[in-house]
Amino acid sequence: MSTTFQLDTSTSRANPTPSPMKRLTVPKIRARKQNGKVDEPIVMLTAYTARQAQLLDEHCDILLVGDSLGQVIYGLPSTVPVTMDMMANHAAAVVRGSYHSVVVVDMPFGAYESSPQQAFESAARLLKESGAAAVKLEGGEAMAKTVAFLSERGIPVMGHVGLTPQAVNVLGGYAARGRSDTESEKILGDARALDDAGAFAVVVEGVVERIAVAVTEALSCPVIGIGASSRCDGQVLVTEDMLGMFERVPRFVKKYDDIAALIEKRVREYAGEVRSRSFPGAGQTYQPR
Numbered sequence: 001m002s003t004t005f006q007l008d009t010s011t012s013r014a015n016p017t018p019s020p021m022k023r024l025t026v027p028k029i030r031a032r033k034q035n036g037k038v039d040e041p042i043v044m045l046t047a048y049t050a051r052q053a054q055l056l057d058e059h060c061d062i063l064l065v066g067d068s069l070g071q072v073i074y075g076l077p078s079t080v081p082v083t084m085d086m087m088a089n090h091a092a093a094v095v096r097g098s099y100h101s102v103v104v105v106d107m108p109f110g111a112y113e114s115s116p117q118q119a120f121e122s123a124a125r126l127l128k129e130s131g132a133a134a135v136k137l138e139g140g141e142a143m144a145k146t147v148a149f150l151s152e153r154g155i156p157v158m159g160h161v162g163l164t165p166q167a168v169n170v171l172g173g174y175a176a177r178g179r180s181d182t183e184s185e186k187i188l189g190d191a192r193a194l195d196d197a198g199a200f201a202v203v204v205e206g207v208v209e210r211i212a213v214a215v216t217e218a219l220s221c222p223v224i225g226i227g228a229s230s231r232c233d234g235q236v237l238v239t240e241d242m243l244g245m246f247e248r249v250p251r252f253v254k255k256y257d258d259i260a261a262l263i264e265k266r267v268r269e270y271a272g273e274v275r276s277r278s279f280p281g282a283g284q285t286y287q288p289r
């Protein structure tokens with residue numbers, strides 16, 4: 001397990017780590033898909049803190065500093081109020097806590113949509129302040145020009161189509177997408193546009209399975225599914241969701257554990273011991289030598 005707190009991008013010489021120069025790179029992730037297929041699915045999870053990154057790093061190919069941190073960390077009602085400062089600070093922590101995975105940081109709502117120039121300034125700031133390797137942004141065809149603009153200027157971009165949470169006020173909720181022919185054609189067209197524009201990977205979220213498979217087969221770059229299909233080129237989940245931190249999660253989440261219950265149980269125990277004065281005990285107090 002990694003114990004480094006050093007900043008180590010794939011090109012860093014100044015900050016040695018337990019595995020110098022071993023961080024995966026964006027081109028390596030992109031090259032995992034050859035002739036329309038990946039040999040092994042790409043593993044991606046969200047991470048928001050240095051310690052979380054340390055625990056996830058060796059098992060993942062990509063750590064996503066998702067703007068889902070708005071809800072998961074800050075208790076916001078959606079991703080819409082998430083700020084650039086939040087993304088930059090959490091991304092820097094995740095980079096410091098990892099040395100193997102590619103760190104991708106979400107561009108928050110309002111930081112990239114108005115023009116490719118605005119997107120470049122925001123993305124450059126995020127990469128400079130955090131050491132992350134790439135940004136992710138939501139939207140399809142409408143964002144293709146921006147994806148090309150950034151990619152051509154040294155900023156790798158991961159796209160995100162289907163259910164795009166930043167558009168919750170337009171979509172009217174978080175229901176699965178692609179149930180009608182028009183909607184499914186739009187999702188496929190959006191994904192293709194991002195691929196053509198140079199996105200190194202595309203997340204497809206909350207779509208009916210046949211669309212996820214069609215997108216995966218159509219794109220030359222890797223397609224990472226969430227609420228999509230096991231036939232995608234990789235999978236991503238919000239780590240807190242899959243660990244069972246929340247009672248209510250989207251239907252597509254598999255809960256691998258119930259850490260909310262564990263925390264509740266242990267905190268109840270602690271509170272009881274504090275109130276009964278059985279904590280701290282002899283092992284946790286200092287006595288004269």
Ligand code: KIV
Pocket residue numbers: 046064065066067068069106160203205226236237238
């Ligand atoms: O913000 C996020 O966590 C995401 C993933 C769930 C894809 O965008």
